[in-house]
Amino acid sequence: MKAFALLLLLASSAFAQPPVRVGSKKFTESYVLGEIAKRTLIEANIPAEHRQGMGGTIIVWQALRGGQIDAYPEYTGTIAQEILKRSDSLGFEEMANELEKVGIGMTEPLGFNNTYALVMRRDRAQSLGIRTISDLRYHDLKIGLTHEFLDRQDGWQPLARTYRLHPRNVIGIDHALGYAALKSGEIDVKDAYSTDAKISELDLVVLNDDENFFPRYDAVFLFRFEMPAQAIAALHKLEGTIDEQKMIRLNAEAERTKDYARAASLYFGDNARSTTTESLTHKITRWTIRHLQLAGVSLLLAIIVGIPLGIFASRGGAVGQLILGFAGIVQTIPSLALLALLVPLPYFGISARTAITALFLYGLLPIVRNTATGLQDIAQPIRDSATALGLEPGARLRKIYLPIASRSILGGIKTSAVINIGTATLAALIGAGGLGEPILSGLNLNDHATILQGAIPAAILALLVQWSFDLLDRILIPKGLRL
């Protein structure tokens, strides 16, 4: 267990962060605002970095509370409904006071109201004569909503109640993919943010909120009071500087160029390519190295812990069953759910540590199981011979049993390695980086080229790992077992 702690320490020090960490949620506007904050801080001579697209509201909020990030862009409606869990309408001052109680500060509004809206294709809405949300009552349409909107307290359920809507076809779909589905006519209505660039790009109409259901979603920055005073001052300078037109333009630029830093630079009035833009090779190298760190450290831990557990499990009995059962149950938890379960725990939060722990738990089962079965499959005459020769139990294990089981054990390690390379792409969801980063932002932008920048290296990595293990087999498995 000492080795485990040491490795975690090594892992986390490898990802040590500079002072001010700006987070963002997993959608274009949040990315752009994050970039704007980062650049504002840097121009005020405060070292800063931006952790892009860490997840939904709760994940990013927990990260801010837990101190994994120092600031992130948020919306007043979300703060009232999702964070403070208030169903009554809350004034701006009250909101600020409530946040202050938990050590979180809030800037004044940045200048635009990005409220939720329901949108349709213009031609479809016109042909059906739909202008308001109330009009939806008279049509049975296919509705595709983001998972967050489906579950929010100010989301679909109370909206449907307010407007007395009872559609039969409501599905959950990713935000960016939802636009593609809307465009192709697979769904008729979806939720959107009123500053989405897609609204003008796809010529969509925003349905009139005739019952005034949606609260205001004024953009603000939330920050930790522990942040340096100059950094807080720098964020305050952003207040009232972005109106709706400007935000739509920045969002459109971000989606067109797939470059958030560049979109942010529009805000600062320079059209030149941002100096912070990295070359593609450099970015892919950086993602790949981080990816290998995540998968490698977690695999190493899984080997160090998994083989002894497998040896215990091979002896059968209640403890053996318990070990195999536990490892098996972990494997059945969807990887996304496992990450989400770890994030709220004190030691974990939004960090590489969490990603490594989740990957480690995932990598455990194949190693434990293969070690156990490899040892159990050793024929009784071999066991009898080893015992009768007079080898002590430890020597039997080291000199006879483990070498004979080596093929099975290595097979388990190989399986874990390949699983980890694949699953490590999910680490980007909690801001731990790796090749999941371009996959995630590509998915968010519905941009296949960006997705491939992550997916192709990840696939190549998986193949390379497979090959290098095949090579390792020849070195590590005794020749007598390969005849």
Next chain:
Amino acid sequence: MSALVELVDLSKRYGEAAALQPTNLEIARGKTTVLIGPSGCGKSTLLRLIIGLTTPDGGEILFNGDKIDIDAFRRRTGYVIQEGGLFPHLTARGNVLLMSRHLGKPEQESAARLRDLCQLTRFPDALLGRYPLELSGGQRQRVSLMRALMLSPELLLFDEPLGALDPLVRAGLQRDLKEIFARLHQTVLLVTHDLAEAAYLGDNIVLMNEGRIVQQGSIVDLRENPANEFVSEFINAQRAVLFA
């Protein structure tokens, strides 16, 4: 005191079934004792109790008149089983030298001993670098025998050592074994279900049935003076083989 090993009221049960009734037996020094009987008669259980692969429910085992310390005892015995007893990840040499290397014996001494053993067991030196899977069944049993003899054990135990070999190879090995036992004045305990083998190799034949010793003595004793119906039936069943 001619007995090297003495079993006193040794017994073993598996659940309800008695695998071995309380049994007394002396294994004579320098002689070959053969345990024989039908399947399930307790002969293999008896052997496994002696080498400590199974723990007895009652009774004791005396070695040179003393109670045994199993680890030390195992190093003073050699054990050869039917098939699969060789470690597949080690070469023939690796198998034979495993224990002497583990105990840190000088390499040169071990190498000399290995050469002698190859001659004794008629195993070609050239094959020492091969893995078990690259050897024939007879060659494997010779390697097993060398491994058992490597530390010059006081007692050699065999559990159906030739059971899986074809008749010609088997006959050759039986001849060689007899010669080796005689030359080394080796104390041997051998389990078989083949009366011809027992008659050929055994100085003392111990016939077992249903977990107990029915009769012991030379093959002539068993044939001329059977203790009961079972003994004569067992002898006669294999007579064709014996006196053909």
